[in-house]
Amino acid sequence: MNAMEPHDIAKDQQRSLSATIIHGFQQIISHNVFGPLTALIVVSVVFSIGTFGAFLSLDNIQTILSLAGLLAITTLGSSSVILIGGIDLSPEGVIALAAIMCGFLVKNPKTATDIGFLALPVVMLVGLCAGFINGLINTKLKIPSFIATLGMWFATLGLAVIISRGETTPFLDPRLQKL
Template sequence: MQLLQRRPLPPQLTRVRLGGLLPLLVILAVLLVLVTVRQPDFLAPASLMSFLGRSAPIILLAAGQYFVIVSGEFDLSVGSLVTAQVVVAARLIDSDPSRTWPVVLVMLAGGVLVGLVNGLITTRLRVPSFITTLGMFLILVGAVYLWSNGAPKGGLSEEFRRFGRRAFEDVPVLDRIPYALLVLLVLATLAVLLMRSDFGRVLVAVGDNPRTAELSGARVRRTRTIAFMLSGLAAAIAAILIGGYSGVSFQAGAGLEFGAITAVVLGGVALGGGRGSVVGAMLGALTLELLFTLMNFYGVSGALRPTVQGAIILFAVAVSTRRFTSR
C-alpha cells in the first residue's frame, strides 16, 4: 500500500562534507610544517611511511573507541586489553612459529569477547560504561600479573612480529610500505564503509537519542554491545601490531585508552555520542601522534605526554561544547 503520492525530485549529487574536519586538517598541516622545519628528512618517503606504520595501532584504537563513544558510551579497558593480549600471546606462542596463526585468532576472539562482556554488563546490567570498562581495565591488569606470576614469559615468534615491524622494502616512490600501514588502510576503509551502512547510521542515532532510536525500532542494547565488540577487536589488532613493534612488556598498552579517547575528542567527536565521524577520530589519532613526534624532535620530555593529552581533552571538549550549544 502506498500511502502518499511521492514527489519526484531532481537528482542530487552526494556532497562530500569536509566542513567538520577542516580545523583538524589545519592543525595537522601546521604540525607537519613545524616538524619539517626541525627535521627536514621527516617528509622523506621512508621516514613518513615508518611514521604512519608506527601510528597504525593508535589510529585503530581511535577507530574502535569511536564506535563506542559515538554510541554514547566509553571504553577505558582497551589499554589493559592490549597489554593482556601481548603478554598472553607471548606465553601461548612461546617462540614457536607454528603457533602464530592460531594465537592471532585467539587474540581476535579474545578482544571481541572482552567487548561482548563490556557491552552486556553496560546494556543489560545497566552499569555505566565508564565504570564497567574501568572495572574491566583493573581486572585485566590484575589477571595478567596473576597469570604470568609478575614477569612476562615465553616470547613472540618472528612470524608474529613481522606485522608490526616489517615492511615491503624498495617500493618505487614510497620506498617502503609497513605491513602495519596496509593493515590500517584496509581496516580504515572497512570502518568508513561500516559507518556509511545502515548499522553505522543507526549507531550514531543511538548515541544521539537512544529513546528515539528504540521507538524507531532499533535494538539499542545490541547496537551498543556491537560497538564494544568492535572496540575490543580493534584492541586485539593493535596488540598484534604493538607486540610486533615494541615487544612484550607489562607496559605494552599502558595509557592507550586515554590516547584513543584524546584522539577521538580531538577528531571532533562529541563525548556523549551522536556526533562526529570515524575519519575525524582517526585523523585525530594521527594528529596526536604527530604532536608527540614534534615534542620529541624539540626535546620535550616524553613524561609530559599525559599532561598534553589531558589539556587537549579539556580544550577540545570545551571548544566543541561552545560550538554546538550556541545556535
C-alpha cells in the same frame, strides 16, 4: 533547438570543475576540518625543518603509519560505543592482555609454546570476550558503561601484569614481527 558549440561545452565543463573544487573547499571549511588539517601541515613542516628533512623521509612515514595502525583500529572500535552515548575505557587493558597472550603463544624466550599465526584468533577471542563481558555487565546488570569498562580496564591490565610478571615478552617469530 540549438546545438552547443564545442568551446561552449568546454567552458561549461570548466565552470563545473571550478564549482566542484570550490564546493569541496567549502565543505572542508564548514566541517571544521580546515583547522586540524592546517595544524597537521604546520606541525609536519616544523618537524621537517627541525630534523633537517628526516621527519618526512619514507622510512619515518612508514614507521608513523605502522604505529598509528593500532590507534586507528582502537578508535574505530570505540567510535561505535561513543556514537550510542556510551564510553569504553577498557581498550588499553584489553590490548595489553591480548599482546601478552600473543607474546606467550608465539615463539619467545620464556615459554616453549609456539602456535604461530594461530595466536591471532586466540588474542582476538580475548578481546571479544572482554567486550562481551562489558556488554553483559552494562545491559543485564544495568551498570553504567563508565564503571563497567573502568573495571574491565583494571582487571585486564592487572591480569596482563600478573601473567607477564611485569616484564616484556619479545616476539621471536620473524613472520609476526613484521605485523
